[in-house]
Amino acid sequence: MKPTRLAVTTSLLILGWANAWAQNCNPAPANVATLKEVRPQLFSVEGPLADFDPCHRSSQFQKPRNAQNPPLMLLVHGGAGLDSATRNAAEAFRGRGFASLVFDAFEHNGFYQGPQFWASKATNDARQRMIYKVALSAYEWALKRTDIDTSQVYFHGLSNGGAVIINLAGVVSPNNVKGVFAEGSPSAGLGLPDKLNVPLRLVYGKLDNYAGKTED
Secondary structure (H helix, E strand, O other): OOOOHHHHHHHHHHHHHHHHHHHOOOOOOOOOOEEEEEEOOEEEEEOOOOOOOOOOOOOEEEOOOOOOOOOEEEEEOOOOOOOHHHHHHHHHHHHOOOEEEEOOHHHHOOOOOOHHHHHHOEOHHHHHHHHHHHHHHHHHHHOOOOOOOOOOEEEEEEOHHHHHHHHHOOOOOOOOEEEEEEEOOOOOOOOOOOOOOOOEEEEOOOOOOOOOOOOO
8 A cells, every 4th residue: 555645744744853853962972971989989070071962861841831932941950860859840830831941961971870879979069060061051052942032041950950050140141041040059069150140049948958967
């Protein structure tokens, strides 16, 4: 049986979409970062770091239903990797009319050890450097999109992700970014920028113990 014209047209469209998507992929190079043990059971990262790859399995860009050119909330995960807290926040922001973009920076760099490893066996500096590189690249990728309002970009970061976006607030453009919301940010890691280019709000709850193991 010969394929119908509709079937052929549909197949060509699907192939075209797949090729267009593949051309936008940005996989990490083969010699990307490696773990280095700095003291027993504590690791840092050395070597080149990965950029954002929209085709990576952890990357998820979503728009609210029926939204035309919505603002974008770029959500940056904490020191344990992409988790339910970040995904739930993305869903909540979409409910408020934002497009959302999430990713796992550790997996982008080829590390799949899981949240328990990253939460307890990696330095803040190493985690934040990986998150920063992917987050900045994700922002640059988002600015090329035509289906969002690139003059209305916002960042939300939790814990180590909060420290990262504080530093991003010193390099992004106010022509694009209108606000940065850093929640529960630690002081250790990348440190703080000398200047800010965009408005920054630091969020700390009354029950926040700054990632300590006791209430005080």
